[in-house]
Amino acid sequence: VLLVLLRTSAGQATAATPKIAMKVLYASNYPKGASTARTMEFVTFLKAYFTEVGTADVEKLTAADVKNYDVLLLDAEAGEKSALDIPNITLPEDFSKPTVTIGVMGGLFTGRRGLKTGYM
């Protein structure tokens, strides 16, 4: 895909930019409380690049929710007590959808699954 980008002050592609023909699902717990801003920012960012962007609550996420997407993005905020207090994500062990895990939550999630990308 050859893209010629016009840039906004935030560095994101503009609405006029040809988008990448991919469906991405952004799952987070940010819609709760004061963290909504991060979710909105990510969704706006992703929508500037991809043809379809969905959202989901990471704590209720199932493999079926991801079925019609190309890539899942997992992002979540830790609890107030500890940075390691992350949502319990119950995707099956044989989950094979392409997935981008983000930050501490991503490292802990993949670490619990025995992956090399786990939190050190």
Added chain:
Amino acid sequence: MSDAAQGELSKHVVFSTPFKVVPKYEDWPTPSNYKSYPGVTYVPEKIRVWRVQDTGKTYGSVVSPGAGFGDSPDAEILTEGFNEGKGPHEAGVSRHGNFLQWGFNGSPKQMTDAGQKFFINCVVYIKKFDGKMPLIKGQTNHRSRASLLASYIPRITDKAFASQYFGKEVLAKFKGEPKDYAEALAKYCEDNVEFLYWDGGFHVDEDLKGFGMVSNRKIETLEKLIALQSDPLKKPVVDKILTRYLDPKQATPATVKKWLEENRDQVFFTDTGGYKFMAAPKGYLDLPTAAP
């Protein structure tokens, strides 16, 4: 991890497709933790980095352990992460099977232009791995951690620590309390690194050394062991060694010759996956990652 990726860009497609990532390199003073990290013999005074994000913090993002990424063909480090708490070669952004870990914690507005493009490229890149689940799951310590763990012994108050990570026959080579011989144990592990394996703790494969082999993780070793099976006097020990390093779901001493012939181009040895020779499924390794 800080806001920066470490090192110059490789020729990996993730830095060029669909967007060309153009980082602004800086040379930052090498963190003191790199210099004091066990097993590290040389680090430069400055490290070349590029900012992926600007959060204004030196912490908050996470690295994954760099050791062991290269021991199975289903995983790769896309960039190392500059950090002030772990080792000098930890993963900032990495992939294992269909999972890509973006260790940075910043929001899109906190990302630099290069960081945003890298992020989008990562989303595009991981799409290729639909259905390509990890071949192994990390279940054992990589051998490079043996000397590191030995060096920790004097700092750990739990007296069972040494026996949790090292076999009895290994510890029996030293006299006194573990804290007193930790340095010698670390050196012993480094000297025997090619013969280390994990079985409830680190062991040195004296059986393999006895046959004059140079490593337990080379395919040439597997070939030599298969050849030695024809010697009736050596076969019992050879089969014991083969059993140690074969994944019974894929091969046994009785089937290893045929298995190796059929899978030679797919065979790899993994420490983190259990100190086993394994074969990737046909077609699994077909994806090109180098930029044209």
